[in-house]
Amino acid sequence: MAGFTHLFIPGPTNIPEQVRQAMNLPMEDMRASSFPDLTLPLFEDIKKVFKNETGRVFIYPSSGTGAWESAMTNVLSPGDRVLMSRFGQFSHLWVDMAERLGFEVDVIDCEWGTGVPLELYAERLQADKAHRIKAVFCTQNETATGVTSDVAGCRAVL
Incomplete structure (x- = not known):
């Protein structure tokens, strides 16, 4: 399609034109009394997508990097010491963000x-x-290298 940039990466993905057109609706007012009727069912529905029966789901209106920063700054303070490892692009970005936020980063390269x-x-x-x-x-998950880390193993180490 002329004038359309094709992304050949794992994400974000291209949205088919038919889907994009279906989303071409007026914006919802997040302060309207009807807004919870629209959004609350999403929390239960998304649990099915992630096969999550007991956990809590959060919908965060930003890129993944925005969610990282929010998680870090709401739990930690500048000067706090954190343990991280760097073994690909995403883990490198985590380390970089932690350093820029003023954490004392104990990084294992x-x-x-x-x-x-x-x-x-x-x-x-x-x-x-x-x-x-x-x-x-x-x-x-390190998309660039194709590595999936053992999160349960990491939790067991704690």
Whole structure:
């Protein structure tokens, strides 16, 4: 299609023209009394998509990076020490954001394509006798390298 930029990346994806046209509706007023009727069912419906029966779903109106920043700044403060690993582009971006937000970043640099280094996380956490590490970050999926980290294993290390 002329004038259309094709993205050949894992995400965000191109939206088919038919779908885009179907979304071409007036914007909803988020303060209208009818807005909860529109949005509340989404929370239960999205649980089905993620096969989540007991957890809580959040819909965040930003890019993933915006949600990262919100999570970091609402839980941590500048000067807090965090444990992170860098083994691909997304984990690199997490480290970069943590540093820019003023956190004291204990970063473990790994070969790209390897995933979260669970043994090294365990060593760093065991060595932290003063319990200065306030948060441990685990990049679940590195799109650029195709790595999916063991989140359950990371949780077990804690």
